[in-house]
Amino acid sequence: MNDQYGRSWPEEEPGPQWPGGENRAPRRGNPEWPAGDEPQWPGEQGGHGRPRGGPPPGGQGWPQEDRQPPPPRQQHGGGYRPPPPGQPPLPPRRQQPPPRQEEPTSFVPPTPEREPELITHHEHNGTGFPDDGYDRRDSWPAEEQQAAFNEFGADGGDGAAGDGGKKQLSPALRKRRRWKRVRRVLYVLVGLFVVLPAGAFTVLYFTVDVPTPQEVAAKQDKVVTYYFADESELGKDIPQGGNREMLEPEQIPQNVRRAIYATEDATFETNSGFDITGILRAVYNQITSGVGGGSTISQQYVKKATENDEGTLTRKATELVKSFKMNKQYSKDEIITAYLNTIYFGRGSYGIQTAAKSFFGKDAKDMTTSEAALLAGLIQQPGRAEQRPVAEERWRVAMDRIVENGWMTPAERAQATFPVPVPLDDVRKQTITGPNLLVKHRIVDELESKGITEDKIQSGGYKIYTTIDPKAQDLAIKTVDEVMKDQPADLREALVAIDPKTGGVTAYYGGPNTKEDQRDWANTARPPGSSFKPFDLVALLKTGKGLGEVYDGTSPRKIQGATVRNSEGVDCSAQCSVAEAMEKSVNTVFYDFVARQTGVEEVVDAAHQAGVKAPMTDADNNLSIGGGRDAEVTPADMAAAYATFAADGMQRDYHFVSKVLNSRDEVVYEAEVAEKPAFAENDPEKSKQIAGNVTKSLVPVLPYSKLACGGGYDCAGKTGTHQYTPKAGEPDSLGNENSQAWMVGYSPHVSASAWVGTEADKVIRMANKKKIYGKDLPGEIWKKFMDGYLKGKPKEKFSDVRLIGRTVPTAPPSQPSKSQQPSAPPSSAPPSESTNPSEPNDGEPSGKPSSSGKPSIPGLPGHGNGDPANGRDPDDN
DSSP states (O other): OBOTTSOBOOTTSOOOBOGGGOOOOOOTTOOOOOTTOOOBOOSSSOTTSOOSSOOOTTOTTSOGGGOOOOOOOOEETTEEOOOOTTSOOOOOOOOOOOOOSOOOTTOOOOOTTOOOOOTTOOGGGTOSOOOOSSSOGGGSOHHHHHHHHHHHOTTSSSOOOSGGGOOOOOHHHHHHHHHHHHHHHHHHHHIIIIIHHHHHHHHHHTTOOOOOHHHHHHTOOOOEEEEOTTSOEEEEEOOOGGGOOOOOGGGSOHHHHHHHHHHHOTTTTTSSSOOHHHHHHHHHHHHTTOOOOOOOHHHHHHHHHHTOOOOOHHHHHHHHHHHHHHHHHSOHHHHHHHHHHHOEEETTEESHHHHHHHHHSSOGGGOOHHHHHHHHHHTSOGGGTTOHHHHHHHHHHHHHHHHHTTSSOHHHHHHOOOOOOOOHHHHSOOSSOHHHHHHHHHHHHHHHHTTOOHHHHHHHTOEEEEOOOHHHHHHHHHHHHHHHTTSOTTEEEEEEEEOTTTOBEEEEEOOOOOSSOOOOGGGSOBOOGGGGHHHHHHHHHTTTOOTTOEEOOOSSEEETTEEEOOOTTOOOOTTEEHHHHHHHTOHHHHHHHIIIIIOHHHHHHHHHHHTOOOOOTTOOGGGGGTOSTTOOBOHHHHHHHHHHHHTTTEEEOOBSEEEEEOTTOOEEEEOOOOEEESSSTTOHHHHHHHHHHHHHHHTTHHHHTTOOOSTTOOOEEEEEEEEOOOOTTSOGGGGGSEEEEEEEEEOSSOEEEEEEEESSSOOOBOTTSOBOOTTTHHHHHHHHHHHHHHTTSOOOOOOOOOOOSSOOOOOOOOOOOSOOOOOOOOTTSOTTOOOOOOOOOOSOOOSOOOTTSSOSOTTOOSSSOSBTTTTBOTTOO
């Protein structure tokens, strides 16, 4: 017969007997039998294959190897099936002996490959479960069953692992588990990125509304007020809301529309209100802290209408839903008309009709494609509409995109010319005029860089508080007017003053800002000449060498293949110290140590560390004397860089705005200017020492050039003159003329930069026909302003610092030459480049050499017998 485990026993004989008369097995993992308690095997038949005539019931006398274990346990599904309640358990496993040659005829071996079937499901009658070969573990290969047992245990759960506690899975099982995880991840992703967004989109679609153009217009056209640093009023900016005309779709011609499409949304006629690539770009920029996102015209309208331009994904999602809804509710004609009736173009002009009259004095329907392209280009930068270079660049971009979209032929593009707008004063009454209007433009630029656009300023009715000192501003304007009175009309000038302690611009003169000259010369880059030499010195000081180093100052000299000359009449010996070279502006010394020791890259780094913004990535060694390739800086940058010297080596970016309030007097923006050691990272004292050494070298330049500040105030500075390079067809003799002249200097109170040149690169001469050098018109402007600005202020002194490097050797008294001729440029530079400045003697002879015969540099040892530890002469108190 068969027992409940499928084992076959002779009917006439009982199964194995266990001690105590019970059929029970010892605990798992303990295969040993109690002494004398081995199971009693049947006699004749041998229930487990034992031959008849076996040993007596005590089990004694059988060889160990003849004792066979009970049949193997059945595998069922995910593990071992325990016996039903009340049934004897299986005996423990024992070592399987070699098979015997005889097998009992009455023994029916179990079938481990099959499991007991349920009564209601039998494979033979077709009522079994469908066998898909996946979930039936008994159908798996033996090694996979073993792996499943190792993984899940006998009970189908997280049972014990296999041998050694290690879980071993077959490749097939690992593949099933991997795909199971992939499916779960896909379900989560679909929920997060499809189901939830779709639900949110649906909810937003039925809850948001799109404002009408009339509602948008009602919130625009507010007055903006600008204030000086003392909170007195600088002026107001009044938009032209009273002149706004809301056009109908048929009043906007096709050429105007296409100009707008080309610059803002080329797929406008076909998209659904959003551009998926633009959205993905916005998501990427949000993650990477970038900017921009390629909004469609519909999205831009929504952004302007809601006055919400936060760079968040929530705002972008809401904007997308509104633009989609707008495209469902309105036609494309209605949408582009709403957009063009509310967008800001600059000059206080909202709407295409107001802008057409403000810029060109005509209706929108009468504009040419070229005029429409200019307005379309200005949508991205309306606050810079009055800056001619910016306006021309935006116009070129718009025209090129019109051609790219096939709305203009290349031949028509080649014939098009820039449409010059009518003067602003002719179409709009200004409360901020002249030089102060250029200040306003710089303010708008600065706020634009902070994310506060001009149209946001206008629509918010903001109050803008500046760093401009009204007295200093009036002084700057008055000084330039007095010095430049009766000078040639083609001369241009600039003056910028910056507070070294804060970085705030206290005075800014970029030009008269008349109909004839509206360019901001304080923000126009020009070659700086020898006013750039302090940055050479910074590079040298960072190597551990300083004002006491000596070089061959004779002229001319061959230096790395280039012939370098000093200004005519400038004398310095073959043992010329850096201190003397700075005072006299000896070209050969600076060109030498930059070429042989510091390298041009270190000079560029020094200028950038001080505050110069120009990249100068392609500069050559002529930069050491303020010229060469890619060597142009603005007067504003030079004033800011010298302010770093005045601030003991602490660099602060210059700025015009202190704070901005909205119409409810809530703070919208407040300047937070970071400061850092310029010339030694994380080491303010080292940066201060380097800046102080530069100051010591620049102090004697002013009396040498007859530009010392009056009233006993400490001042330091450097002149600069850039030579003119003859153009094709011009005589070579023009190479002795000058084209740019600079004076940059500072006191502990203020740093100021003055420049004189021309609109184009031309020869500059004064009304008396004399050549203009740095000590002339620029020097006169600088000194007059500094004397007026410092009058009545405390007499602060420059910080005293240790000298870097060796002490300054004995030098003869300073004897500036009477010659005013600049030297020829290094011969290695191409003659077509105006890049080889050569410093003339920028000052008349003072006639008052130092009585001690020492260089007139405070704190420098003159005879080499000073204490090198503190860098001071014993007689200097």
